[in-house]
Amino acid sequence: MGRYKIKDLSHYFKQYKKSVKNPVRFWDKIASDHFEWHQRWSNVLDFDMKEARFEWFKDAKLNITINCIDRHLKKKGDQVAIIFEPNNVDEEVQNITYKELYARVAKMANVLTEMGISKGDRVCIYLPMIPELAVSLLACARIGAVHSVVFAGFSSVALSTRINDCDCKLLITADGGFRGSKVIDLKQIADEALKSCPGIKDVLVVKRTHQPVSMTPDRDYWLQPLLDEAAAMHVAEVMDAEDPLFILYTSGSTGKPKGMLHTTAGYMVYMGYTFKNVFAFKKGDIYWCTADIGWITGHSYIVYGPLLNGATTVLFEGIPSYPDHGRFWDVIQKHKVNIFYTAPTAIRALAKESAAYFENRDLSSLKVIGSVGEPINEEAWKWYYENIGRRRCPLVDTWWQTETGGIMISPLAFVTPTKPSHATLPLPGIQPALMDELGNEIHGNLVSGNLCIKFPWPGMARTIYGNHQRYIDTYFSTYPGRYFSGDGALRDETGYYRITGRVDDIVIVSGHNLGTAPLEDLINSHPSVAESAIVGFPHDIKGNALYGFVILKEEAGNSDGDEIRKEINQLISDNIGPIAKLDKIQFVQGLPKTRSGKIMRRILRKIAENELNSLGDTSTLLNPEVVDNIMSNRL
Ligand code: WTA
Secondary structure (H helix, E strand, O other): OOOOOOHHHHHHHEEEEEEEHHHHHHHHHHHHHHHOEEEEOOOOEEEOOOOOOOEEOOOOOEEEEHHHHHHHHHHHHOOOOEEHHHHOOOOOOEEEEHHHHHHHHOOOOOOHHOOOOOOEEEEEEEEEOHHHHHHHHHHHHHHOOEEEEEEOOHHHHHHHHHHHHOOOOOEEEEEOOOOOOOEEEEEHHHHHHHHOOOOOOOEEEEEOOOOOOOOOOOOOHHHHHHHOOOOOOOOOOEEEEEOOOEEEEEOOOOOOOOEEEEEEHHHHHHHHHHHHHHOOOOOOOOOEEOOOOOOOHHHHHHHHHHHOOOEEEEOOOOOOOOOOOHHHHHHHHHHHHOEEOOOHHHHHHHHOOOOOHOOOOOOOOOEEEEOOOOOHHHHHHHHHHHHHOOOOOOOEEOOOOOOOOOOOEEOOOOOOOOOOOOOEEEOOOOOOOEEOOOOEEEHHHHHHHEEEEEOOOOOOOEEOOOOOOHHHHHOOOOOOOOEEEEEEEOOOOOOOOEEEEOOOOEEOOOEEEEEEEHHHHHHHHOOOOOEEEEEEEEEEOEEEEEEEEEEEEEHHHOOOHHHHHHHHHHHHHHHHHHHHHHEEEEEEOOOEEEEOOOOOOHHHHHHOOEEEEEEEOOOOEEEEEEEEHHHHHHO
């Protein structure tokens, strides 16, 4: 166990050094000692950073679900694997033991096979946060099908784009989903999406809300009767180390969303190792990550990471404000949660509410608290540390991405001294570098630059599904030979990293990554819009909000501005989802452009941020006069 669990800071430094000096030996040991394999690898790592080709644990054979479930059955069969906490407080909690999880996954795997799904097929999962969601992921992995989960808050257009991009054969959805006091008509949205998804042959429908839905004959099937018929036993498909495990879409700065493809063995090893160490997981701990499984945080740290470690993981269907703003603290008290992992946007929202919501809750079970998804500002960090962690729980601010698969830079609980708003130190095996605009690495401390990773790690994405060139161009060409994260960071006097935020055209709104260019393309498709530019600006709770500068076509001159604003946001809701709506829409006469015709977003960002005195040099603009006009009409 010595190598796997890091005990203290000096052990961390020792392990870190080893992992950099001899990464192959380092990962070889971890993979050998802590996972179950059908066949060992012939080679730990083969790679080419320029071509973005990575092969971890070549020739190894395994099934990740054997590591997540089967191997725990002997000793932990009756231990709870998943605690399902429903949205509605009066609905019963489900405690799913490892044995029951095995049976549910086996049945689901048999149903999928029965529907003609086999190894390599893509299955789209569009479900609310209910046990069937976790079970579906695992069942796909069990039979070697590639799961592609689409967040249940996405619109029908976003769903169909994702289904078609990776050519899914089957869709798993539900009649509806509960979300606070609202009911989401998932099946109806899915039906709309499927009008343009000829590849989908069958749809499995979970009954959740029991609302009436239309079922298309020979395409749509209620899931439960099929599960009832299926055998509760399943022999796992033997997978190759580099066989795809899942695809998960993330926004791009331009064009359509990127289907990040993760493979089997490396992802498994990395999730197992990082979960254990970052959260100092101990046998018997109750762990709760509040993310949605529709995002990478849910994949890696609700499902795979915890289950690989035989943990008890809470799956929460609801939202932090329902039935009131004390819900998170109630759930912690109710299930005696030991490790709690959430997002800064939730923390900021809850910090604004009355202290009565958390003061009289028993949070004494908490041992470790975590944050993920965007930079956590000092105020939120301190509020979380003092009021929820009660100054005794280490707060792990974990930096990572859909692309990295798992946590990259973070304190290790009880090992790394924390510092507000700092993700602190890289995990063993992770070699960060800060780069300047000219492509040189910036050495030393008290510096800032663009955050890159110099050496492969097992959990990294292998490609963008169907477009390897885009993978190379986006991540491996800005700084040849290195992975470029798209984030900026500072390194403080002790070598701690502080992530400052995106340096590209992605804005993180309430923890959701949104590319501004695809949004602009969409807005420009509105009949009254001539051109638009979108930038982010700071928002108290959401972290960032979106500000749109829109030039209307001449013929729209007399139309009602508010009406057009509404239509623009409706367009966004319909095509992407309500999360991407603009907070402010300012109609402008022109946009500041360079002589080569490029929009100067830097200036628009300053205006949106209300930093009118630091616009910088505007004299090189093609049309400096538009800036004054935009400033004076700022919203
Ligand atoms: C941001 C979420 C600062 C960052 C796991 C990154 C963070 C993007 C942190 C990835 C953090 C995530 N501090 N920023 N602790 N964690 N980010 O793909 O900009 O949804 O590039 O993965 O979130 O978002 P994604």
